[in-house]
Amino acid sequence: MTLFWTLAGALMLLAFFVVLVPLLRRRPASASLPGVSQDAVNLSLFRQQMAELDTDLANGKIDSAQHQSAKLELERELLHDIDDAGAAAAEHATRGRWLLPLLALAVPALALAFYQATGTPQIIPRLAASATQAPVHGSTGEMPPLDVLAERLAARMEQNPEDIEGWMMLGRTYFAMGQPAPALKALQQAYALAPDNLDVKLTYAEALAANNDNQLEGQPAALISEVLAADPDHINARWLNGMLSFQRGQYTAAIQSWQRVLEQIDPASSDAEDLRGLIAEARQRGGLADEAPATVAAVPTSAAAPKADKPAAATPAPAAAAPGQIEVNVAVAPEFAESIDPSTAVFIYAKAAAGPPMPLAAQRVTLGDLPMTVTLDDSLAINPALKLSSFPTVIVGARISASGQAMPMPGDPQGETGPLNTERASAPIQVLIDQRRP
Template sequence: MTTFWILAAGLAGLAVLFAVTPLLLASLKPAQDPATASQADTDQAQLNLEIFRQQLAELDVDLSAGKLDQTVYEAARRDLERELLQDLGDRDPLTTVASQPSDHRTRRLPGPAVTALSLLLAIPVLAWAVYGLIGNQALIPQLEQVAASGGAGQARGQNELPPLDELVARLEQRLEQQPDDAEGWMMLGRTYFATGDRERAQSALARAYELDPNDALIVMAYAESIATNNDNQLEGRPAELISEALELEPDNPTARWLAGMVAFQRGQFRSAATTWRNLLEKMEPESEDAAELRTLISEAEQRAGLPEEARAPRVAQAAIPSDAADTADTAGASDEAPAPEGPPTGVNPAEQQDADAASASAEGNELNQTRAAGKTAGIQVQVALSPELSGRLPPNTPVFIYAKAAAGPPMPLAVQRATLGDLPLQIRLDDSMAMMPSMQLSSFPEIIVGARVSPSGQAMASPGDLQGETGPVSSDTADAVSVHIDQVRR
């Protein structure tokens, strides 16, 4: 409000300045000297008299020459005499003053200074009166509120994301008005995941699946929520849902990749390798995803007992960029998985089924025995956020803490989930978090421990994530391993 009145006063002052300046300049001109004025009037009278004489002489010449008769001559002479008398009377100060009424001799028009003073007062008063008639003072506080909210929105935009709680409230309010919006329910479910509310996430995604079971993205998101709330197990309903997603989109690369992962978890290694080989043919050979997939194929074929010459070329872990490994650093914590595809060409289906079943049974028994025996070899991990990165994201942003083999499959050996507000914190990663006995912390002599802050709430790494990793450390170290989150993923 104060700013408005200051601007209004400034504009009124500017208008007064334009109107008053010429009048003030006129009032500053020096007055004419009376003697000078009298001399000027005398000179003008002599000039008029000389002109009269010349015109009268011309009339006399015309009369003598016979160009004019006596009557016209007399009329023209009287006109000249009348004009001369009038000019001489106007120029005579004494005659002029004497001929004017007495009140006219004392009355004068307002001077420039008086007019300027009048405008100085009149313009602001008139402006105020006009604004009072057609203006709207109630708009001023509203405009100030809009400006303030705009500044807050800009400051929040610099932090890249609004608070997740605000997003949840917006989505919930919108879905109250549009309860049949399947995409809205899916967005709400994923937002619940980002806030760590897994049960409500599953309920929201179940509603989305109920509204639109023919959307592959919704089907896969629903499968992910079930697996997350079931100790990250992809067997059962999640696998069935991913099979439905594959029927809807047979060429979906994520679904096909996860189909191989389900087969791998079941111990059906040849089926997993076949699924991944088919997917590898459609990838760019030099891409990071292709390098990771070749590693998984080689691991699956090795576990299936295929001879060395029949296996896919294995990519050394040291040659895989760290970003490629990041794409699977939380595969055990989330993501969907359809049912596996059939056995590779040239293999008897019955033999393959028996071999896969036996392998899966052995894997499952070993895992159950390990968990029942309480074998929980692991390490302590201390996670902290760099001060330079603090304040960028809301406290409820998910943080994934993981361990993976320093040389081996890029899949995580153990994963824990926390939030940014929990940092700094100390947790334990151990063998009880393994999804299969052969992928335990104690199965590898050296591991890499990392932590990743995910603004999107997704398990898959993406640009904008905050991350940090250690170098190779011993998997049986008794000392706590420190992870410092000090990088922004590009």
């Protein structure tokens, strides 16, 4: 019996040695590369991918919309990877403090319990129970929502306030969430750290404008000029400089800036199409319409002028609204009218078919008011510098806002027309809210 316990004790010591030595030698995976953390590896890979995206944009392989979408996705993935790596490191560090003394007691105790249980039917359920109780970290593999990632990054930036790219990423994340005020605060930090970085400077200028009714006059204009002085062909700076000239009424200068951007991007891209629309609008406002192709082709055929050989009295044309006015009749599909609270806000708007994305005129009503007819005109302008009467081709729409905010959100029920010529469209224009915003 003594020999048995001696052998059992020796075996327990051997098992204790086998378990503890690997634990004592364990190091984080990143320790195989001295001075390199997992966060640094993730950040290096992110920079590589961002450089490839910038190269594809410069070569015309993707347009700026695709570039911005891919950039946001990379930033979200980086936020997720950095957070997971930090959590894993914290878990490893915490586990190391209590696991060794626990094992010092657990190994012999478990060995004795195993011996006493050998040959009994209870051993199988015990092992099964112990296996099912083992915690699994991150088993779902789901990416947290954008607001959660923003909170985590904001907390991380408090610990590392010198990270320029982190502040830039946080600012863009807030922009993607439709929160320009916190975006400006984050980008102020980036600008304070790197006032000479062209991309930081330009993004900061956009944040300033976004918090001032999209007006580029003042400090944003000065920052744009500084970027162009350092890089005259900077695409985003040229685009913003054209918009600044447009806001100032300097339409020839706006056209020149946007023409230089057109020379650097894919002529078949959606960005190029939008720019051509802006250039046409600038020519029309500046009395330079004869220098550009007519834009009638952008108007639906149903709104085209009558043929010259058709007698004017044969089919009377519908009465058109007064210049700068659009009458809109808005209705809602039954599935939305029956399932949404009648007090929910509804925004009825008109926006440029080719131009700034913000509405030119908008009116707020409630769902219970529909169907109804409203008149959109310059008195309902969102930005006094961008009036409805100044844009000959517009898109008219209506959107139900569950949040009560003017900022569109995914899933909002909405309805929109195609491009309409405001000088020829009949009144009222019919809009049906019958689909959800993607």
